Amino acid sequence: MTIIKQLGNMAELIEARAAERGSEPFMLDAPSGAALSFQQLKEETDKLRKNLEASGLQPGDKVSVYMPNGPLPAILLLAIMASGLQVNPINLLSQPSQLVYVLSHSDTRLVFTCKEYLPSLAQALRQVEREVAVVVCEPDSMQVPVVPVAPAVAGVSASPAAPRVPSGVLSGQQIQADEPALIMYTSGTTGVPKGVLLSHANLLANASSTSEAHQLGAQDRVMVSLPLYHINALVVALITPLFHGGSLVMSPRFSARTFWADVCQFRCTWINVVPTIIAYLLNDEAGTQGHDLSQLKFCRSASAALAPEHHRAFEARFGLGIIETMGLTETAAPAFSNPLEASARRVGSVGRPTGTLAAIMGADGQFLAAGERGEIVLQGPNVMLGYYKDPVRTQESFTPDGWLRTGDVGYQDADGFFYVTGRSKELIIKGGENIAPREIDEAVLKHPKVLEAAAVGVPHPEYGQEIAVYLVMRDGAEFDAADMRRHCLAELGNYKCPSRFVLMNELPRGPSGKLQRLRLLEPAA
Known part of the structure; x- marks a missing residue:
């Protein structure tokens, strides 16, 4: 790990892994079984860097990826950052107005997309007051596409040819660790999306802490079924395996029908999921019938609080321990994790801080003692640079002495385990008493x-x-x-018993699987 921790940017990481692991597989495509080696990743990265340089892009320019999961989007995300450019993965669930906003606000100069999403992209680009180049490619490819000097697509206004720049400008050796590598926009359910700026150092810090917390190495392989346009999949399931020299299996999307079969066929040693996936797997009657899960070490749950009932039910049914974690886009994913050792984990807790400092802060800005509820605040090398072109919201997100305000309400126990009880904006105030929504959720579940x-x-x-x-x-x-x-009265008592029940086909969730509770209050719900 000593050599790894000295790496300063994505280009150096790709170079180091290619030198160490060479022809060993880094990424396997679940539908086809095709493999991409560490050396091939480096070769495709070098090809794209030279191509982007020839097309006229300058260091720090923004390049977007608007594609579903596949080998090529994974290669593009890594290679763009390794070229000294800032990558912007676009959420495929974005509403038309959000897509226009992201394309405009990010200052992107080039978008990689596929035929399926070209119509929505073309429609959005017509409302962008800046010309943007577009390259259409296939997600299941393992070779980066050629980027013309002025790529043009029918119906899309392509950018004019930019002045060519001297060879060598897009060089990984010139990338500083604190330079922005990624702009990832939040879901924007309470306003316009915020562009979270994360540096190479932010991303590598969390890849390091995740590898260390879960004791991952070259022998480990993870199933990727979460979308790469979310920080969890991008950092935990793509960058982290590259960091510790492991491998990953790329699935186009999550499917309860094929999930366990793919996990077993490709001999994954761990899985990275969200609570929604855990619920779907529990609801699948076939389950693991006919599949041997003995090679799996653990299931990692992230992005949203996991109900203890689902936690216990999953472990009992599948015989696989769950490590509950928590992170934010603003912290490059993980900030907390339960221990790897099963006996040391706490059901209902997001764990202890990993690679970061955490505390509970009161409304007066003072730190609170164990057991007292307040806002969770964070500091560390994984904390974002800020929000792109938004100094006001950046300042509002930090305390005067530099703690990131998460907006999550919770407490820590005497052993340093943290518990999340809800979002500050989601607290239910009944008759002057604060009630944590999660307490109600868990009782009903x-x-x-x-x-x-x-x-x-x-x-x-x-x-x-x-x-x-x-x-x-x-x-x-x-x-x-x-x-x-009757059930709720027995679990919660009369005061906290819900007075209204509403049946839904599904709950509103963001791309990470995180419950978007406040959307339930919108008229459409």
Whole structure:
């Protein structure tokens, strides 16, 4: 690990892995079984760097990737950063107005996309007041496409040929560790998306801490079924294996039907999922029938709080331990992790800080003692540079002495394990008493017919707010209001018992699987 930790940027990381691991497989494509070696990754990175340089791009220019999962998007994301450019993975779930905003605000000069998403991209680019070049390619390819000096696509205004720059300008050797490598936009459910700026040092710091926390090495392989346009998959399942010399299996998307088969066929040693996937796997009747999971070391859960009932049910059914973690886009993914040792983990906790400092802060800015609830704040080498072109919101996100304000409410116990009870904006205030929505969620999820649950506060003339719960029932289960109320009274008592239940086909979630609770209060819900 000593040599690895001295690496300063993505180009140096790719170079080092190619020298050490050579022809060993780095990435396998689940649908085809094709493999990309560490040496081939370096060769494709070098090809793209030279091509981008010849097309006229300058160090620090922004390049976007608007594609679903596949070998090529993974190569492009790494290679663009290794070329001294800033990569912008675009969320495929973006609404048209959000897509226009991201393309405009990011100052992107070039977008890699595929035929499937070209129509929506072309429509958005017509509303962008700056010409943007477009290259259409296939996600399942393992070779970077040629980038013309002025790439043009029918119906899309391509950028004019930029002045050519001297050979060698896009060189990995010139990239400083604190230079921006990534602009990733948040989902923007409470306003316009924010462009989180992360440096090479931020990304490598978390790849290092994740590798160390889970004791990962060259023998380890992870299944990638989460979208690469989210920070979890990008850092934890793509950059981290590259960091410790392991490998990954690239799946186009999550499918409960094929998940365990792919995990076993490619002999993955760990899986990286979100609570929604855990719920779907629990709801799948076939489960692991006919599949041997003995090669798996652990299941890593991230991006949202995992209900203890689902945690215990998953471990009991599949015989696979869950390591619950938590992170933010602003911290390049992981900031907390439970221990690798099963007996040391705490169900319901996001774990201890990993590679960062964490504390609980009160409304007056003072640190709180163990057991006291307040806002979780963070400091460390993984914390973002700031929000792109947004100094006001950047300043608002940090305390005067440099702690990142996460907006998550929680507490830590006497042993340093942290617990998240909700978001500060999501607290239910009933009759002047603060009620954590997660407490309600977890109680409702104990009912055997409930697959997912989300509590929110809704207006009440006397109490200010009352508790409503949005439910997704298990397959074939019928909702019985009287039975559900009896269950909640027994678990929560009368004061915290929900007064309203709403049935849903699915709960609103972001690309990471994180519950977007406040969207339940929108009229469309």
